[in-house]
Amino acid sequence: MKTLLQQELKxxxxxxxxxxxxxxxxxxxxxxxxxxxxxxxxxxxxxAQYELALExxxxxxxxxxxxxxxxxxxxxxxxxxxxDQQIKDIPMxxxxxxxxxxxxxxxxxxxxxxxxxxxxxxxxxxxxLINEISNHTNLTxxxxxxxxxxxxxxxxxxSLTSCVDGEEMSDKERARLSQLDSSDIKFGYIPDALxxxxxxxxxxxxxxxxxxxxxxxxPTIVRDKLNRVQNVQFCSRAGRRVYxxxxxxxILSGAALTVFNCMALGIILVSKGILAFRDFxxxxxxxxxxxDWTYGRYLLVVMLISLGLGICVxxxxxxxxxxxxxxxxxxxxAALLMIVLMNFFGMLPLVTRPFYMFNPMGFQLxxxxxxxxxxxxxxxxxxxxxxxxxxxxxKAPAA
Numbered sequence: 001m002k003t004l005l006q007q008e009l010k011x012x013x014x015x016x017x018x019x020x021x022x023x024x025x026x027x028x029x030x031x032x033x034x035x036x037x038x039x040x041x042x043x044x045x046x047x048a049q050y051e052l053a054l055e056x057x058x059x060x061x062x063x064x065x066x067x068x069x070x071x072x073x074x075x076x077x078x079x080x081x082x083x084d085q086q087i088k089d090i091p092m093x094x095x096x097x098x099x100x101x102x103x104x105x106x107x108x109x110x111x112x113x114x115x116x117x118x119x120x121x122x123x124x125x126x127x128x129l130i131n132e133i134s135n136h137t138n139l140t141x142x143x144x145x146x147x148x149x150x151x152x153x154x155x156x157x158x159s160l161t162s163c164v165d166g167e168e169m170s171d172k173e174r175a176r177l178s179q180l181d182s183s184d185i186k187f188g189y190i191p192d193a194l195x196x197x198x199x200x201x202x203x204x205x206x207x208x209x210x211x212x213x214x215x216x217x218x219p220t221i222v223r224d225k226l227n228r229v230q231n232v233q234f235c236s237r238a239g240r241r242v243y244x245x246x247x248x249x250x251i252l253s254g255a256a257l258t259v260f261n262c263m264a265l266g267i268i269l270v271s272k273g274i275l276a277f278r279d280f281x282x283x284x285x286x287x288x289x290x291x292d293w294t295y296g297r298y299l300l301v302v303m304l305i306s307l308g309l310g311i312c313v314x315x316x317x318x319x320x321x322x323x324x325x326x327x328x329x330x331x332x333x334a335a336l337l338m339i340v341l342m343n344f345f346g347m348l349p350l351v352t353r354p355f356y357m358f359n360p361m362g363f364q365l366x367x368x369x370x371x372x373x374x375x376x377x378x379x380x381x382x383x384x385x386x387x388x389x390x391x392x393x394x395k396a397p398a399a
Contacts (some may be wrong), residue, residue: 254314
């Protein structure tokens with residue numbers, strides 16, 4: 001005989017709800033998330049950065065020193081020589097007098113500068129030539145190597161404070177930059193393309209955690225409300241205990257769904273080969289973390305944060321659904337919940353660049369650990385509302 005909890009779980013995970021969830025997740029992946037998955041190891045820059053980092057990881061480990069950077073400079077010279085041979089097979093390049101990488105670099109920078117200052121208009125023939133050279137030479141590899149060398153030289157020759165001098169900094173942020181200046185972490189070379197893609201995927205994950213919980217739980221709770229199930233339950237003490245079990249089932253379902261979503265993201269990332277970077281320290285002049293953690297640990301922490309957020313959203317969904325008189329009302333309340341969480345409560349730091357300094361989307365700009373503080377406050381509010389609702393329903397008069 002099934003227990004009451006099993007019955008409530010079966011009601012939440014009905015075939016219709018699961019089918020709707022699967023369909024929605026597929027649509028969400030291809031519309032919002034897939035673009036970030038493809039950024040990891042494809043595209044003009046991402047592919048070359050990814051391949052080079054994998055290649056160097058076997059030789060140099062997860063950081064570079066000066067002697068290793070000298071080897072990379074020699075590698076750059078060899079690749080430029082290979083480019084000079086490859087460009088001979090592009091007839092249009094000879095038309096513009098381009099026979100070497102240096103000549104192409106001068107041609108491209110001059111053309112882009114003329115577009116930027118407005119002295120020239122877009123030239124389709126020159127655009128076609130640049131694309132032709134990019135597609136049929138090792139240009140993207142050379143560009144990726146140059147970016148790595150430039151990044152190394154910047155952090156070697158300058159203090160990190162001067163590298164981000166345009167930012168408004170607190171004393172804690174200056175202290176953190178000074179700490180990194182004396183650490184080898186700043187000489188890491190994890191691909192920026194991977195960090196950009198990871199940031200986008202975290203945003204997509206957090207939003208989907210919220211939306212998927214609303215899709216799963218709201219219909220069941222609102223349907224019980226419309227069918228006056230609670231009125232029947234409140235006629236007896238045993239019935240009131242059923243409502244408590246329903247809340248427990250909802251929280252368990254929300255947590256399970258969040259774990260599944262995190263596992264799905266993990267499987268996608270593993271399939272792209274990111275395990276090779278699990279021991280790489282997260283750092284670049286664009287991504288400065290508060291904590292000295294590796295890429296693998298960072299992903300683990302973010303997924304644990306997502307689990308906590310999923311539980312919070314579950315409790316808020318249960319509370320709001322119980323206050324809704326119909327599906328339209330629930331949708332409006334859910335939309336309002338998302339707007340409040342994202343824009344007014346400060347959940348944006350959990351969505352965009354979590355645990356990085358100079359977070360552009362949060363009022364915790366100077367707060368170390370502001371994301372955890374936000375989650376703790378949100379959890380406290382959600383817990384208070386849920387417990388208050390349970391106590392109120394227990395004391396409510398019989399219908």
